[in-house]
Amino acid sequence: METTSRTLGRSHIEVSALGFGCWAIGGEWQSADGQPLGWGKVDDDESVRAVHRALDLGVTFFDTADCYGTGHSERILGRALGKRRDDVVVATKWGNLFDERTRTADGQDDTPAHARRALTASLRRLGTEHIDLYQFHLSDADPERAAELRDTCEEFVREGLIRAYAWSTDDPARAAVFAEGEHCAAVQHALNVLQDAPGMLALCEERGLASINRSPLAMGLLAGKRRGALAAGDIRSRPPAWLPGYDADGSGADQAWLARIDALRDILTSDGRTLAQGALAWLWARSPRTVPIPGFRSVAQAEENAGALAKGPLTAGQLSEVERLLGR
Numbered sequence: 206m207e208t209t210s211r212t213l214g215r216s217h218i219e220v221s222a223l224g225f226g227c228w229a230i231g232g233e234w235q236s237a238d239g240q241p242l243g244w245g246k247v248d249d250d251e252s253v254r255a256v257h258r259a260l261d262l263g264v265t266f267f268d269t270a271d272c273y274g275t276g277h278s279e280r281i282l283g284r285a286l287g288k289r290r291d292d293v294v295v296a297t298k299w300g301n302l303f304d305e306r307t308r309t310a311d312g313q314d315d316t317p318a319h320a321r322r323a324l325t326a327s328l329r330r331l332g333t334e335h336i337d338l339y340q341f342h343l344s345d346a347d348p349e350r351a352a353e354l355r356d357t358c359e360e361f362v363r364e365g366l367i368r369a370y371a372w373s374t375d376d377p378a379r380a381a382v383f384a385e386g387e388h389c390a391a392v393q394h395a396l397n398v399l400q401d402a403p404g405m406l407a408l409c410e411e412r413g414l415a416s417i418n419r420s421p422l423a424m425g426l427l428a429g430k431r432r433g434a435l436a437a438g439d440i441r442s443r444p445p446a447w448l449p450g451y452d453a454d455g456s457g458a459d460q461a462w463l464a465r466i467d468a469l470r471d472i473l474t475s476d477g478r479t480l481a482q483g484a485l486a487w488l489w490a491r492s493p494r495t496v497p498i499p500g501f502r503s504v505a506q507a508e509e510n511a512g513a514l515a516k517g518p519l520t521a522g523q524l525s526e527v528e529r530l531l532g533r
């Protein structure tokens with residue numbers, strides 16, 4: 206059964222059931238103490254070709270953030286979309302500070318004044334007059350401050366600068382604060398076959414929000430990444446505490462995660478799917494509200510991931526078998 210489109214919560218904004226995550230195409234950037242925050246070097250022309258291929262294959266949803274590559278991801282996405290901007294739904298994020306000149310992250314700002322400055326800058330970099338889904342990037346921010354930002358987002362909607370908004374957080378209680386706003390359409394959170402999020406999915410159901418799934422391929426593990434040294438500029442070579450699945454010493458994938466993937470390999474690759482396509486199929490089967498946004502940096506990855514749409518979700522029987530195999 207084909208899975209083609211989904212609606213972003215209560216917004217009536219329709220998107221392809223698969224979005225493309227634009228973190229990696231931002232290229233290299235780092236924290237103030239030299240920790241890599243990107244995925245290593247990228248070839249901008251290949252990134253543009255990959256976005257074009259995605260468009261040709263029916264992908265109409267792109268997720269980026271102002272800080273990815275300290276503005277570079279937004280610029281490349283804007284360049285790639287060009288005249289086709291109005292054919293797609295663009296989501297970006299704000300809250301992190303950065304220096305474009307040194308490609309360095311530079312703190313956080315949860316004030317309404319910064320939200321307006323950041324929005325203006327994102328519109329300029331993306332070359333667009335509005336953002337379709339504007340997302341608050343600070344996952345653990347103070348809920349009271351977030352309530353103020355939710356009202357700021359409602360102002361942006363009234364001014365025609367954004368169509369809808371969301372919080373990127375893994376905490377259902379925080380997502381519920383944003384859900385109070387009329388034009389809150391979604392929550393962006395971690396979800397993949399190895400990292401379930403039943404509490405967040407229940408909240409999405411209850412509040413009528415879309416569940417936008419970051420790390421749907423477990424940061425490459427569910428696309429076949431194995432052990433082996435990672436490039437120095439790749440965040441997975443020195444994984445921060447919030448990034449599971451990779452060894453802290455830079456030796457690559459964690460053995461326990463690989464063992465769980467091996468246990469699932471046959472079922473995820475059944476019906477002619479690749480492993481990555483099976484991981485996306487699990488997400489569509491998990492809930493009718495999910496919209497996975499796998500990262501990419503080549504035409505080949507764009508083709509494989511977009512190819513999952515035609516193969517649709519896992520069946521209910523396959524979904525139960527996955528739970529049994531993982532002992533959940």
Ligand SMILES: NC(=O)c1ccc[n+]([C@@H]2O[C@H](COP(=O)([O-])OP(=O)(O)OC[C@H]3O[C@@H](n4cnc5c(N)ncnc54)[C@H](OP(=O)(O)O)[C@@H]3O)[C@@H](O)[C@H]2O)c1
Nearest residue numbers: 226227228373419420421422423424425428499500506509
């Ligand atoms: N809100 C937040 O705080 C937050 C956090 C994380 C991510 N995100 C969003 O979610 C998106 C996706 O999540 P993610 O970047 O964490 O990781 P992911 O989608 O789980 O994994 C993406 C990585 O897997 C590899 N890959 C993708 N397709 C592949 C294929 N077909 N074959 C082989 N390898 C493939 C690529 O890396 P290699 O080629 O290097 O292996 C790619 O960069 C991001 O781009 C971003 O938009 C948001």
